[in-house]
Amino acid sequence: MSMQFASTSSDKKGVLVSVGVPTFNRPDGLRRTLNQILAQTHENLEVIVSDNASEDIEVERVANEFAVKDKRVQYIRQPRNIGAMANFKYVLQHAGGEYFMWAADDDEWSPAFVETCLAASISGESVGCKFDTLFRASGRRDSNPMPELDPSFGVLSNLRGFLACMQPSLIYGLHRKSSLEFLHHLPPFDFIDCYLVIRQIVSSGFRTVQDVLYVAGVDAPVYEIKYADEHTKKFDYATFFLRTALLFPFAKGMTLKEKRSAIGLLWETMCGLIKHHESCADPRKILISQIRQRWFRVLAPWRFA
Structure with missing residues (x-):
């Protein structure tokens, strides 16, 4: 482990950490995940495996095998597929530990x-580690840039650092479970993982460790972009922008001037994000158009009542 925090690790041996494992049709990946999670040097764990109604019967066999030999493992099979986000929420809802982390069935630790x-x-505060990406089909392993986050830097400084280097995989860090309760009432939307990280930065704080202790696995030959709306396969930028911007006025760790700066940084980041994904000359038009459409949908029932 990182020598920087070695002196404090012995004080937390008794802390229960819940590990939520949402899984679907990956028996080999599930076996790898459970082997690595159960081999953690911090042994006080509960591992909640939620099988999202996998068609592959091997998933249930692997999960039951581990549940029998290690009492820290709980296995639940959903009677029907409840969707990826609902499955992520399920393991969080059933966690009993003071701290919580998600462990995907295609990653490594x-x-x-x-x-x-x-x-x-x-x-x-929440904590995430520097990570590599492993493309298993080719065996290629890429290093990833990581923002340097530390609560002592201040909220605005950490927001600036994350917005300059948005790493959604930081959601796969360790969080105090109570800081994630808001997620139960949150609908799915594009860039929700980045929203979660920003919310943690603003509310409970976020720290990054610059040791590579986590590998994001990609089983497909190339990374496949995930959309909240798989039918249109288009990004809704406005929801992420509006929800994130609404966090800043209520942030306790920023002055009024810093809150205005945070919204400006978010706007610049969104324009860069849209320009990257849409290859457009003026990303502001797309963002403004989506914001107008969203407000129209919200206000329309009152306009025509």
Whole structure:
């Protein structure tokens, strides 16, 4: 584990960490995930496996195998497919630990991942580690840039750092479970993972550890973009922008001037994001158009009542 936090790790051996494993049709991946999670140096774990009605019967066999030999593993099979986000919420809802993390069935972890993150959560802030991306089809392993986040830097500084280097995989860090309760009432939308990280930065704080202790796995030959609306396969930028912007006026760790700066940084980031994905000359038009459409949908029932 990182020597920076080694002195505090012994104080947290008794802390229960819940690990939520949403899984679907990946028996080999599930086996790899459970092997690596159960091999963590921090042993006080509960592991909640939620099988999203997999058609592959091997998923249930693998999960039951681990549940029998290790009492820390709980296996639940959903009677029907409830969707990916609902499955992520399910494992969170049924977690009983003080801290919580999601563990995907296509990712990998160093044995010291949980212990390091737990030790680094000095004041209860969320913690994420630097990570690589492994493309299993080709065996290629890429390093990823990581924002340097630390609660001592201040909220605006951390927002600036994350918005300059948005890493959605930071949601796969370690969080105090109570700080994630808002997620139960949150509908799915594009870039929701980035919203979660920003919300943690603003509310409970976020720290990054610059040791590579996590690998994001990609089983497909190339990374496939995930859309909230799989039918249109188009990004809704406005929902993420509006929800995120509404976090800043209520942030306790920023002055009024800093809150205005945060909204300006978010606007610039959104324009860059749209320009990247849409290859357009003026991304502002797309964002403004989507914002207008969204407000029209919200206000329309009152206009025509």
